[in-house]
Amino acid sequence: MxxxxxxxxxxxxxxxxxxxxPAVVLEAQQRIRTRIEANPTRFFLEGEYQERLDCTRHAVAQFVGADPAGLVFVSNATAGVNSVLRSLEPSLMPGDEILVTDHEYNACANAAVVTASRAGAVVTTVAVPFPLENRSEVVDAVLGAVTDRTRVLLIDAVTSATGLVMPVDELVAQLEPDVRVLVDAAHAPGMVDFDVTELGASYVTANCHKWMCSAKGAAFLWVRPDRRDGVHHAVVSHGCNGGWPSQGGHLHAQFDWTGTHDPSAWLTVSDALAAVEAMHxxxxxxxxxxxxxxxxxxxxxxxxxxxxxxxxxxxxxxxxxxxxxxxxxxxxxxxxxxxxxxxxxxxxxxxxxxxxxxxxxxxxxxxxxxxxxxxxxxxxxxxxxxxxx
Ligand SMILES: Cc1ncc(COP(=O)(O)O)c(C=O)c1O
Missing domain, CATH: 3.90.1150.10 (Aspartate Aminotransferase, domain 1)
Known part of the structure; x- marks a missing residue:
């Protein structure tokens, strides 16, 4: 094999x-699916789903320097970005600005445009040079576009089309907490050294199915402690009124159950971490x-x-x-x-x-x-x- x-x-x-x-991860995923199908009611309602989810949450949190209380799973980074932006809509006022760069991933830039239009806010797109010679060209361009109406910076940790590792650490240090930084780290964990707590952004979302090599449909969102109460999933479900018995507080309750789905990609992220680790x-x-x-x-x-x-x-x-x-x-x-x-x-x-x-x-x-x-x-x-x- x-x-x-x-x-x-x-x-x-x-x-x-x-x-x-890796093939071994897909085998582990199949074992979880078989386990679910043997008795879906037992799996989802009698504690096994939540127990396995919390276990995987701990492993992913450890891999990216997060505390498990602030980490939830989503299906992909697009969903993570959408959830944060939707959560921010009530706090945005007409004329407020969401700042993005022209390297932003198209789907997530679209999400910013929709959020802005719902709130009467605007999206400002700053041009970042490419080709470029150093990180400070990015920092200068982004900081130069910040105004007293900038409320949110949505920025990729590693850009999509241009493949640049962005100086998000410097931008977060300059802008937080006045400007909330939402880091789209779709590519970062498993590709570059990446520690969400050290970074200090308000929100970080990242894929497990890219460089952590999990099965497809696994990603996470981490929220800084002071921002946690304001974040909810783009899909409203049982957790909103305590109807899902999650032990992890508001954030886990909003995200741990968003309707019936196949959680096998989430529940085998630790298998992916172990499989790739063993390859070197x-x-x-x-x-x-x-x-x-x-x-x-x-x-x-x-x-x-x-x-x-x-x-x-x-x-x-x-x-x-x-x-x-x-x-x-x-x-x-x-x-x-x-x-x-x-x-x-x-x-x-x-x-x-x-x-x-x-x-x-x-x-x-x-x-x-x-x-x-x-x-x-x-x-x-x-x-x-x-x-x-
Ligand atoms: C920077 C960035 N953000 C978000 C995404 C979207 O990832 P997904 O399709 O898993 O949501 C990508 C995909 O390549 C990306 O490069």
Missing amino acids: TAWLLDPEVLHLNHGSFGAT PDGWPGVKAAIRELCLGGRDVLIEALGIDPAAPADMIGAIASVPLPPADHSGSAIFDPLMAALRERHGIEVPVFTWPAPPDRVLRISAHLYNRQSDYDRLAEALKAELR
């Missing part, structure tokens, strides 16, 4: 979009260092093949990295550029090519995980040279 179920006929350079899950002699620190080195090496191959400079300093790169490509010669406006399909169909390579920041400009984003080799990037470089000729 191989460690991953990835199709060996395809070169996988898109861990960034949906992650990949130095455990998780070794995994993170190895995949970053692989990614930086892959980026070097591409920038040499394309004859360009690095678009970002190495200290802003984790296990995904983006390179700007020559502008597209079509006028499409979709998120993904047609070159992505060409690389898949003609070269067997899955790698995202994003239209960014707007057509005709575009970037290609590589990823690195333990199933990748340095030669993968040589193969991509050859394919790119052929396609861009």
Whole structure:
């Protein structure tokens, strides 16, 4: 049995979009599903679900430096961002501002726009340079866009299309508590060192199904103690009037039960943490260092093949990295550029090519995980040279 179920006929350079899950984790997930199906009533109503959930919560909290009381599970980072923004709506006044960068993940930027429109507030989008030379360009751009009406900063810990490890620590230190910082850390845990308590933001949401390699549908939201009472899930359920017997206070009651669902991805996150840890002699620190080195090496191959400079300093790169490509010669406006399909169909390579920041400009984003080799990037470089000729 191989460690991953990835199709060996395809070169996988898109861990960034949906992650990949070790086979042993999917087996553990199947065991939970079988257990649920044996007696759903017993599983959900007689304590087993809550007990297993609390156990996994402790493991995830420990992995990201959180206290379990402030950590709840959601299905994905999109749901985490939506829940926080929906919770903030009553506190926003007409004319208040939600600040985002132009690197923000599209779905979450959309959530900010909807929240703002409900509250009569506005979304301000600040341009952050790319290519860029250092972290302070981000800090200066974001702080320069803060006004006395800025109430919330929504910022990615690692940006999506541009693959930048953002200086969220510096921004949080400058802005909290006057501006509430909502960190969309979809990519951070398992890719870079990430400690939510140390970070000190009001809200942090992150995926387990990306770099922690859990089954799909597992993510968490952590809320700082002083903000906990004001947060609820975007879906209102039994917990709102104490109808779900959660022991963990307001926050757990709001999120632990949002209606019947398959919780097997949540309940096997610890299996994923253990499986990936066992793949490197130095455990998780070794995994993170190895995949970053692989990614930086892959980026070097591409920038040499394309004859360009690095678009970002190495200290802003984790296990995904983006390179700007020559502008597209079509006028499409979709998120993904047609070159992505060409690389898949003609070269067997899955790698995202994003239209960014707007057509005709575009970037290609590589990823690195333990199933990748340095030669993968040589193969991509050859394919790119052929396609861009
Ligand atoms: C920065 C960022 N936020 C949020 C998401 C959304 O993740 P999900 O689809 O798991 O909600 C992504 C996905 O790639 C992302 O890159």
